[in-house]
Amino acid sequence: MLEASQGASGPTAPVRLVDLGATNSLTRSLTGIGEVDRVFGGGLVPGSVVLIGGEPGVGKSTLVLQVAAAMSRSHRVLYVTAEESAAQVGDRAGRLGAAEPGLDVLAEVDVGSVERVVDGGGYRLVVVDSVQTMRVGDVAGPPGGVTQVRETAARLTELARRRGIPVILVGHVTKDGSLAGPKVVEHLVDAVLYLEGDPDRGLRYLRGLKNRYGSVAQVGVFEMTGAGLVEIPDPSGLFVGDAIGVMPGTVVFPALCGRRTLLVEIQALVAGTSAPQPRRSVTGLSPRRVHQLLAVLHRHGSVDCRSCDVFVSVVGGLVIDEPAADLAAALAIASSRLGKPLGPMAAMGEVGLAGEVRPAGGADARREELARFGIDRVVSGGRGRSISEALLAAGIRPERGRHLRAAGP
Ligand code: TYD
Numbered sequence: 001m002l003e004a005s006q007g008a009s010g011p012t013a014p015v016r017l018v019d020l021g022a023t024n025s026l027t028r029s030l031t032g033i034g035e036v037d038r039v040f041g042g043g044l045v046p047g048s049v050v051l052i053g054g055e056p057g058v059g060k061s062t063l064v065l066q067v068a069a070a071m072s073r074s075h076r077v078l079y080v081t082a083e084e085s086a087a088q089v090g091d092r093a094g095r096l097g098a099a100e101p102g103l104d105v106l107a108e109v110d111v112g113s114v115e116r117v118v119d120g121g122g123y124r125l126v127v128v129d130s131v132q133t134m135r136v137g138d139v140a141g142p143p144g145g146v147t148q149v150r151e152t153a154a155r156l157t158e159l160a161r162r163r164g165i166p167v168i169l170v171g172h173v174t175k176d177g178s179l180a181g182p183k184v185v186e187h188l189v190d191a192v193l194y195l196e197g198d199p200d201r202g203l204r205y206l207r208g209l210k211n212r213y214g215s216v217a218q219v220g221v222f223e224m225t226g227a228g229l230v231e232i233p234d235p236s237g238l239f240v241g242d243a244i245g246v247m248p249g250t251v252v253f254p255a256l257c258g259r260r261t262l263l264v265e266i267q268a269l270v271a272g273t274s275a276p277q278p279r280r281s282v283t284g285l286s287p288r289r290v291h292q293l294l295a296v297l298h299r300h301g302s303v304d305c306r307s308c309d310v311f312v313s314v315v316g317g318l319v320i321d322e323p324a325a326d327l328a329a330a331l332a333i334a335s336s337r338l339g340k341p342l343g344p345m346a347a348m349g350e351v352g353l354a355g356e357v358r359p360a361g362g363a364d365a366r367r368e369e370l371a372r373f374g375i376d377r378v379v380s381g382g383r384g385r386s387i388s389e390a391l392l393a394a395g396i397r398p399e400r401g402r403h404l405r406a407a408g409p
């Protein structure tokens, strides 16, 4: 997209890399919302485009309005609403305490009109809600279609580059893919963040899928309240119950999310079934890895779940994609299968196909966070450590054959 803004003035000349310096880090603007700045990688970069995706109703408009309001305390901000009327946005802003004098609202669906307003407006941040309801006049196809969505994102990216201001785009993601979603524009923009939710607890997670200016491992945690999204800067306690390890099938996992460690509880329920195809239901972890763990537990740990339904989930709706969560999931499964509570303990380590348990990276940070919550029993991977040793270390003693009868619920 850089070429697009330089095309008219002819070919560009190379510059010395050292002359460019670290300008980005100097000119980033903090939004003032810590959990947002964390995921942005330390604030918004001038001339960059951030796409915030999520399912309808998860809270994208709420989040971007709060960001716009926070930024407008120090900069002029334009909030373009292409879905709701200006009055509806005003109404919401009133409830959120987001009605700031530096924040302008423009109800507009035409990209060209937005460009004219931004060119004459002196704005330092532009928010467009949403990319699927905007249209570019001379492009065919309905709003929300692939052509319109792509062209809208391209034009707004060009606007961001040309004016040197950050632009935040909102994009809907639907499970059935009925709208041309953020996937269509991911390659055009600098950062793609997803807002995900746990409907039961009102928790919301903002996580990076792509970020040219920061780490995608960061997760911002919020709670949806009557007054909008409230930051949760220290969420570990939320995910770990008081009665940890009292019931069979629960193990704490210290997850590394960027520079922060979050304690999460991994739960498993293993229940006997006579169905020919036992169920496997996995939430918050990779189903493929859980299937692999079941095979490793059977083959190398004498824990047989073949005639059982298996449910595994991460409490609180967080998605964990670290292999280091393997051991915690495996121990939770074994604990439930054998009906044996493990007490307050945590586990970390990657389980390999040969039944070996490798150490987790960042072990010191993880142990530190566990210690903060008084969990000092940690089963972890290590050189030459096997899954059967890890089971023993957790106090689980499967006796070949016997548990098949003993643990049926
Ligand atoms: P919204 O931001 O409109 O979601 P999206 O733009 O992703 O479609 O908000 C979604 C829900 O959040 C809506 O059903 C009402 C709820 N909500 C609150 O609980 N508290 C609030 O302060 C606001 C503004 C919304």
Ligand code: MG
Residues within 6 Å of the ligand: 060, 061, 062, 083, 129
């Ligand atoms: Mg919305």
